[in-house]
Amino acid sequence: MVTRDKSGLLSMLTAATRLMSRRAVAASRASAIARHMSSQAPEPVVRFESTLGMRNYILNRPKKLNALNDEMLDILRPKIEEWDQAELAGVIVASGEGRAFCAGGDVESVVKNAQDATTRSKALDFFKREFELDLLLASLRKPYVAILDGITMGGGVGLVAYAPFRVATEKTIFSMPETNIGYCPDVGASHFLSRLDGELGTYLALTSDKLVGRAVFEHGFATHYIPSRRIPLLHDRLANLENPDLVMIDRVLEELSHEREQEDALPPFVDAQRVALDMAFGHDRVESIVADLELMKQDVDPAISEWAAATLETLKQRSPTSLKVALKAIRLGKKQTLTEALNMELKIATAFCNGASPDFVTGVTSVLVAKSKTRPEWRPERLEDVSDEIVDRFFSPHSTYIVNAPIIREHEFLAPEDHVDRTASERKQMRFTLPSEDDIRDVITGADPDAGDMGYSLDDLLEYFHDKRAGKIGVAEKILEVVRRRTTVVDNADGNFVWLRWDNSE
DSSP: OOHHHHHHHHHHHHHHHHHHHHHHHHHHHHHHHHHHHHHHSOSEEEEEETTTEEEEEEOOOOOTTOBBBBBHHHHHHHHHHHHHOTOOOOEEEEEEEETEEOOOHHHHHHHHHHTTTTHHHHHHHHHHHHHHHHHHHHOOSSSSEEESEEEEHHHHHHTTTOOEEEEOOOOOOOEEOOGGTTOOOOTHHHHHGGGGGHHHHHHHHOOOOOOEEEEHHHHHHHHHEOOGGGHHHHHHHHHHSOOOHHHHHHHHHHHHHHOOTTTTTTOOOOOOHHHHHHHTTTOHHHHHHHHHHHHHTTTHHHHHHHHHHHHHHHHSSSSSSHHHHHHHHHHTTTTSHHHHHHHHHHHHHHHHHHSSSSSHHIIIIIIIISSOOOOOOSSSSSSGGGGGHHHHTTTTOOTSSTOOOOOOOHHHHHHHGGOOOOOOOHHHHHHSSSHHHHHHHHHTTTOOOTTTTOOOOHHHHHHHHHHHHHTTHHHHHHHHHHHHHHHHEESSSSHHHHEEOOHHHH
């Protein structure tokens, strides 16, 4: 009897063990399948994270350097609108996955659609939605912090150009590369590049040259410079702010900012080279710019002659049509509101898509698709062959190439209470940058109403801006460079007073 009970118990235990084993195997297989399915699921092209009061959008196409496509535009706008209205959202942060924030728009798809009359409307719609998103981000009521920890070019610049806080790191590479592909800087570039000091924006628009690292901050595009290793700490600090306002956020950014080290190289385009740049690129015709650069090639100062020679070679590689269109857009954009500039750039984009010039298709095909290292076959090939009639195709209200251009109207995508004073918006955008050259001039000349009408010595000037900008890092270096280049010292020779006089020569 006992033996039978033991035998039955062993049988039951064996059966139970086999059942548990089968279940474990099944569970293991199910888990493996789930892991496999998860690993096969595509990553979202934009990730959204909410941490306490911080709302962070992360562009997430690292293999494509986070280039903007239709799906990203579709996802971003409603989420940004939602966050801007949400009571619990304190600050909106922009960042990118991998080695880029955003390398621009997906122009290969745009060109493909533009070449076919049946799909051209898709190309134009992409530009319209992209520019509308840029205007929305420029109009946010919530504080907006853009972290440019990597490549930030073209369409990526448009996402952040009007954020009140734009953080550069040593990894930042800033560029508007459009003339390199037979196109024209857009996403508001005619507005924001034209407002950089002197003619630096004109130079960047025409040459597609880059600013790297600290230079992005020192030349006025970024508002702060923070080492890349501190970005996780910045996220943590921003997330933990209660009811953050602009001054509070600026204080956090300044605390994490980094002084220029003594061994650090000076930024490009300073001193004599900057004088040469402003002189050459101050013309309203590209031919005049080229003529000045040819003369500067003979300068005895190698900082000028070598820069002029290299710049000439760069301009020779660019689309002649793009150069002339870009220069006219920059000149017009300086007098326009952001919305006006974006609508002008929509007309330019439409003209390119409608075949006003073949260079957009040629440039994208050669540079981005074929990755050719030789000069694309631009048409016309030479600057002197790009007539005023060709340029007018992109701007004239009578041009047949822009009759179907989309129009951005603020009331179509912004509620009435979201309409903002554009002048106030621009002031907010510049409020936390280094003082501009115009700011420094106005204090020296007495045009700044807060500066008084007494002459300023260098020490007085440094003290004024130290107080005005609350001890902002980088202010002294900026003032010293501008003073060296744009002022002379006036001495009464009485031992009592020495002051700075602004040099108005161009």
